[in-house]
Amino acid sequence: MATIYGFRIYVIQAFPNRKKGKDPLDLSVGSDTRDRIVDLLESLAGDGTVFIVPQVPPAPGSPPKPTVSVTVGDPCLVRDDLIHLQVSIGEMNAHRKATRPDGPYVDLDGHSAEADHFVTFLFPKAEQDKMFIITETFRRRDPVARLIALMQNRSYEWRKLAEQEQKEERAKLRGQMVKLPPK
Numbered sequence: 001m002a003t004i005y006g007f008r009i010y011v012i013q014a015f016p017n018r019k020k021g022k023d024p025l026d027l028s029v030g031s032d033t034r035d036r037i038v039d040l041l042e043s044l045a046g047d048g049t050v051f052i053v054p055q056v057p058p059a060p061g062s063p064p065k066p067t068v069s070v071t072v073g074d075p076c077l078v079r080d081d082l083i084h085l086q087v088s089i090g091e092m093n094a095h096r097k098a099t100r101p102d103g104p105y106v107d108l109d110g111h112s113a114e115a116d117h118f119v120t121f122l123f124p125k126a127e128q129d130k131m132f133i134i135t136e137t138f139r140r141r142d143p144v145a146r147l148i149a150l151m152q153n154r155s156y157e158w159r160k161l162a163e164q165e166q167k168e169e170r171a172k173l174r175g176q177m178v179k180l181p182p183k
Helices: 032-045 144-175
Strands: 005-012 049-052 068-072 076-079 082-092 097-100 103-107 112-122 131-138
Touching: 005 144, 032 068, 032 082, 032 144, 068 144, 082 144
Parallel strands: none
Antiparallel strands: 005 131, 049 068, 068 082, 076 082, 082 112, 097 103, 112 131
């Protein structure tokens, strides 16, 4: 039973960017970083199932890497410091068919059989730069790495969009011969 089902606890820090030497951000309950994480989770929940196609071609003679699917459920704010959600992960063509106790086989060709995992974010109440992610594991697999990768990608998209909007606003102000505010 222990190798099939269990829990993992991750200690997480957040940084403003991936540059070396930066201090970690505050992850306490009242911080902007916590609000940003909640916004990211809500945004990902609205996307439905995301398919991650491998970008690196397989080596000659090796089998191709499978396409991974990730579905982020709606986050539930249990308390200010506790956010709970369900994340489902799977692989395309990992199973040929699905079975039900009361029904026939369902062909899964072109679909992804996903396993549901509960994920909980626990934020510190006092000002601190570390938080916990508790995740349910099934057959030694958990969705945390893929969930964090999706969150990083979405955060990067938002940052690029904000930079583009700021660039357009600054160009507009330059055209009006107005002193530009700091970036």
